[in-house]
Amino acid sequence: MILVDTFANVSIFLFILEGKAISELFINEQIRAKEVRVIGIEGDQLGVMSIQDARKIAEDEGVDLVMIAPTAKPPVCRVVDYGKFKYEQLRKEKEARKKQKTVEIKEIRLSPNIDTNDLNTKVNAAKKFLEKGNRVKITLRFRGREMAHMGASVHILTDFAEALADVAVVEKQPKVEGRSMTMFLAEKKN
DSSP states (O other): OEEEEEETTEEEEEEEETTEEEEOOOBGGGOOOSEEEEEOTTSOEEEEEEHHHHHHHHHHHTSEEEEEETTSSSOEEEEEOHHHHHHHHHHHHHHHHHHOOOOOEEEEEEOTTOOHHHHHHHHHHHHHHHHTTOEEEEEEEOOGGGGGGTGGGHHHHHHHHHHTTTTEEEEEEEEEETTEEEEEEEEOOO
């Protein structure tokens, strides 16, 4: 535990956990405000009162007084069991992380002289990626003398997009980047 700053009789404690600083909520005697807005144990507004009265209410209930909004005027405190409150916060954060969906970008590489059967195989692979909810980056790579005929190879990317028109939309049109031409496809929304 490290005492970071003492300013106007308010101490901010930071706990170091796995190299990350975590700011803790102020509870009971750590709260230094003169007046606070109090939320009761059932979630009802008890109004603005002195810190002594708020601590007395929390003590009568047998729980803690936790400052949940220190920047508000006056600061907002809640009468709650601190251990249960922290557990509920961690559980909500875990649920929120579970519901997040990460979209990956899968890349498919083509060459200008690709055969139709090879192209169909790549189209099927892209279709599988799109059905899983991923974005697909199609890269058409040019080497040596192929660089002189970049414009003539755009039809490969447009044919690829047309083959996937029933399941995908073109997110970014074909664009030349150095020795390659790229196009992005995303799953079609119904």
